[in-house]
Amino acid sequence: MRYIFxxxxxxxxxxxxxxxxxxxxxxxxDKARANLGKDGLSTMVLPFQIVFTSxxxxxxxxxxxxxxxEAAGKRIEELETQVAVLENNSRELEDTKLENERLSSLVxxxxxLKSNDSIAAQIIAKDVSNWYxxxxxxxxxxxxxxxxxxxxxxxxxxGYVSEVGAKWAKVTTIINDGTxxxxxxxxxxxxxxxxxxxxxxxxxxxxxxxxxxGANIVTGDSIETSGLGGIYPKGILIGIIRxxxxxxxxxxQNAIIEPAVNFEKVSEVLVLK
Amino acid sequence: MKIAFYIxxxxxxxxxxxxIFRELTFIGVAPQICLVLVVVAGMLSGKExxxxxxxxxxxxxxxxxxxxxxxxxxxxMYIGFFVGVLCKGFFKHKRIVVLFFTAAAELTYSxxxxxxxxxxxxxxxxxxxxxxxIVPELLYTTVVAVPIYVLMEKxxxxxxxxxx
Numbered sequence: 539m540r541y542i543f544x545x546x547x548x549x550x551x552x553x554x555x556x557x558x559x560x561x562x563x564x565x566x567x568d569k570a571r572a573n574l575g576k577d578g579l580s581t582m583v584l585p586f587q588i589v590f591t592s593x594x595x596x597x598x599x600x601x602x603x604x605x606x607x608e609a610a611g612k613r614i615e616e617l618e619t620q621v622a623v624l625e626n627n628s629r630e631l632e633d634t635k636l637e638n639e640r641l642s643s644l645v646x647x648x649x650x651l652k653s654n655d656s657i658a659a660q661i662i663a664k665d666v667s668n669w670y671x672x673x674x675x676x677x678x679x680x681x682x683x684x685x686x687x688x689x690x691x692x693x694x695x696x697g698y699v700s701e702v703g704a705k706w707a708k709v710t711t712i713i714n715d716g717t718x719x720x721x722x723x724x725x726x727x728x729x730x731x732x733x734x735x736x737x738x739x740x741x742x743x744x745x746x747x748x749x750x751x752g753a754n755i756v757t758g759d760s761i762e763t764s765g766l767g768g769i770y771p772k773g774i775l776i777g778i779i780r781x782x783x784x785x786x787x788x789x790x791q792n793a794i795i796e797p798a799v800n801f802e803k804v805s806e807v808l809v810l811k
Numbered sequence: 812m813k814i815a816f817y818i819x820x821x822x823x824x825x826x827x828x829x830x831i832f833r834e835l836t837f838i839g840v841a842p843q844i845c846l847v848l849v850v851v852a853g854m855l856s857g858k859e860x861x862x863x864x865x866x867x868x869x870x871x872x873x874x875x876x877x878x879x880x881x882x883x884x885x886x887x888m889y890i891g892f893f894v895g896v897l898c899k900g901f902f903k904h905k906r907i908v909v910l911f912f913t914a915a916a917e918l919t920y921s922x923x924x925x926x927x928x929x930x931x932x933x934x935x936x937x938x939x940x941x942x943x944x945i946v947p948e949l950l951y952t953t954v955v956a957v958p959i960y961v962l963m964e965k966x967x968x969x970x971x972x973x974x975x
Contacts, residue, residue: 561881586826663829
């Protein structure tokens with residue numbers, strides 16, 4: 539007993555070590571719903587994160603302003619001509635869309651994206667360490683967000699919701715090591731798996747594997763979600779093929795994918811219900 | 812007073828690391844300012860505070876990261892404790908000593924974290940990890956450590972003067 543009082547710090551460290559080891563041992567990766575203590579502590583950090591993120595964005599916007607001003611004038615002219623072309627295109631597409639709807643209803647295909655409602659959210663924090671590409675968004679279970687919902691931007695696929703708190707949620711991106719998405723090469727309709735890989739994560743790229751040897755894929759082909767696997771609806775743009783790597787050993791080939799979303803610049807996302 | 816100071820600092824440092832410092836990346840990495848806080852706590856307030864601050868900070872870090880709870884808590888706690896034990900012999904030039912301790916702590920932490928969170932699960936790309944994550948993070952963190960130490964030292968002095 540006296541020993542304990544004389545060596546308080548040693549006793550504290552040993553007992554805390556045991557407690558933390560128990561935490562680690564009882565941890566399972568399936569706890570997608572944050573428990574009360576975890577949720578509470580994360581929520582305490584939240585206000586600071588919101589303030590710092592808005593400060594960062596404001597400063598970035600402020601400096602971006604000067605550089606952009608000159609280029610902006612030129613860009614406006616470019617965009618105006620583009621708008622004219624696009625307006626024309628959209629009229630044509632409207633016709634095609636109506637025709638498509640009519641034909642689809644005849645065959646009985648339901649557009650998987652159309653039936654989805656989405657929740658807009660802002661990225662308020664990134665992962666604490668340099669080892670992962672995970673974001674925290676400012677909407678949680680209170681706003682209707684649940685585990686394993688797909689997260690997109692207007693440009694393409696971001697990832698999925700991996701953990702939910704009351705006022706926050708974690709989004710694991712498709713470039714994070716260990717995530718996998720069912721992909722589809724739009725031009726050739728070949729199915730493959732798009733995987734996040736450790737070595738590519740830092741360069742904001744990911745890998746596509748299990749493409750059959752016969753598939754005629756080339757650099758620049760765009761990849762969409764195939765809808766296989768359950769989390770992601772069909773037809774969301776993932777990215778384009780940057781590089782094809784034929785493998786001699788296996789029956790399949792690999793490719794490096796450049797995601798449509800720039801994970802360094804993304805700040806607003808949509809969560810699909 | 813001191814406990815409040817460290818709790819508040821921990822919250823602010825985690826928030827800073829996940830926001831502003833994530834944007835201020837240098838060759839793709841952000842500095843580990845959470846670990847710097849633990850080193851600074853060990854140096855300013857001794858081994859007891861180093862261990863307590865390390866355990867608390869590590870636990871918060873684990874919870875905010877949303878992965879295995881306990882790993883960073885253990886690593887941070889021992890780092891805080893040993894920094895407190897080892898820096899007792901240094902009285903002068905603390906601002907240079909902090910460089911050395913941060914570098915040592917960061918290297919130990921990164922290697923152990925990589926070992927427990929990746930290596931034993933089959934991620935054995937050691938050269939990539941060292942050249943792209945561990946070494947850049949080490950350099951960046953060490954540079955950032957000095958201003959953080961100076962700032963925390965000033966706040967700590969102020970608090971101690973108020974309390975006594």
